[in-house]
Amino acid sequence: MRKYDVYAENCPTRLLLDHIADKWTALVLWKISREPVRFNQLRRDVEGISTKVLSQTLKRLGRDGLILREVFPTVPVTVEYSITPLGRTLSEKLSTITEWAEANIDAVLAAQDRFDRDCACADNAVTANGAKRGLIQPAGMR
């Protein structure tokens, strides 16, 4: 029996996947999972994230029960973010993705070069069974 299916359009797991498959989630969650960390520290560690986006991300992660936010009544106030047991199970899986990215970036970069070069003379590339390969136009992709 499968109750949920990420391939179904209106399945709640889709919304969850949107949260997980966010540009910053893996980065932020992993940092927090290593040790409790404060807002501005996080902002420095995750280079390029704005306070606004970090704030949104933390709010979402907190609501999803993946991280805990604790406010210590110091002056000025101290806020610490830490991972929950649920969050830890996810962050470990997510870290394998960032590790994969670091380990395979060279192969991907090489593939991109090959792809961009092949575009110019793509029409000559025909496989043994008569199928053409790699005929996708470059087009503008960041």
Next chain:
Amino acid sequence: MRKYDVYAENCPTRLLLDHIADKWTALVLWKISREPVRFNQLRRDVEGISTKVLSQTLKRLGRDGLILREVFPTVPVTVEYSITPLGRTLSEKLSTITEWAEANIDAVLAAQDRFDRDCACADNAVTANGAKRGLIQPAGMR
């Protein structure tokens, strides 16, 4: 020695992570990894994706060397997408994420309910060490 670091703003792995941590990547890549599949079949399988976005996603995956696009000269033309060895190593890791989502959605949904309820009377929530918890405003998040 670590050549690459996803936490560095201008590291190429960041761009790769953006591709991977895309709303549709895990869904599309996993379908293709199971068996070679055609464009419109993919569009039906991945509910809710538009032709435009599917097209972009496939192009990106092809350029990154994760999938292969083959054109068979039938009438009308047949196009088949299949996984590459490199892509397979990633799709296996990504599938653990979607599996996690399906397995833990109940816990997350419960956390969301708790969070949204606690917001109303959050000021009373003080932990033993004097720290307050869960004081994040709900705000509008889809």
Next chain:
DNA sequence: CGGCATCCTTATAGATACTG
């Protein structure tokens, strides 16, 4: 069938300023 081009409507991100 397998897309790309186009238009148009929302989001989302970024920068900046300001508050408890």
Next chain:
DNA sequence: CAGTATCTATAAGGATGCCG
């Protein structure tokens, strides 16, 4: 320190129509 508020720029997404 830890954010919120606001404004703007840019892009992402959806709908539609067309073509090889």
